[in-house]
Amino acid sequence: MTIHSTDPFAVPDGDKSPVRRLRGRLAAPVTLWTAPGPAGLTVSSVLVADGDPGRVLGLIDEESDFWDAASRAGRFAVTPLTPADRQLADRFAGLMPAPGGLFATGEWQQTAYGPVPAHAGAWAGCRLSAERPCGWALLVEAVVEEAFFPGPAAPLVHFRGRYAELTDR
Template identity: 50%
Template sequence: MTIHGDHPFLPPESERSPVRRFRGRLPSPVGLWTASYDGERAGLTVSSMLVADGEPGYVVGMIDPESDLWETMCEARTAVVSLLGEPHRQLADAFGYVAPAPGGPFRMIDWTDTAWGPAPVGVSAWVGCKLVDQDPPELGWGVQVHLEIVHVEIAADDVPALVHRRGRYVTI
């Protein structure tokens, strides 16, 4: 077995997208989007997202249209968006499909079943959302998903936020 100093699947710098390299220099929140339908759960780590305040509020994010999450969200028409913190690095990697999760990533922590999907226990905040459009616009590699926020949960204990920048996690 060889231990790599770099990510073993990272292409050489000359082959990387300059736009992706630009985006990578922006600090991005590490969110976990989850959904469930007919007893099946799906989730995906998402850092390409923003929250728009208003009545109602919205979460907008980029999702891989071939992901299990997108398929499940389309069936359920709901989702949970959770903000991950320092203790959730391994969870973020497992749901980002870059780290092993024996038995699946949903076995790594405790979950609360909600009307919008599974919500992880121990995060600083999560929102329950309704899918606005099942046929969102394609942008770049993904689809631009709009979720209407219908429920907000803020924990009493504020967990330091996990941020993704240049392929690494940092906390603020």
């Protein structure tokens, strides 16, 4: 067996569409979206819009268990992940095995919006307000009903197909 320093299944840059190559050059926050059920999904195509009310927008796989649960419940939680959450991000992205289910390991805080990692430095409770097809996914829009900031936490980001962390805060 050989351990690769790169993803042996990754599509070479020259074979990717120009839009995918552009998206890969934009650093994106890595978040965990969870819903009652429970169900969850790692999401890096996300935007938070300030206003009255504040909103969260994200690109979600409409065939995911998360979307099924969130659309039924009409609510979900969004948690920004930290550099310590790389395996959690991979598990909920379907890139890592999850024996016993996605929520079988780690400590979880149960909320009306869905389970939230107990160690989360921030999370938001969101009410689903709209969705529409957008490219390969659904553009999901939600109103931020509650936001919690239990402690400081550095963000985990996704850049050019890899996780990265900010070194200057």
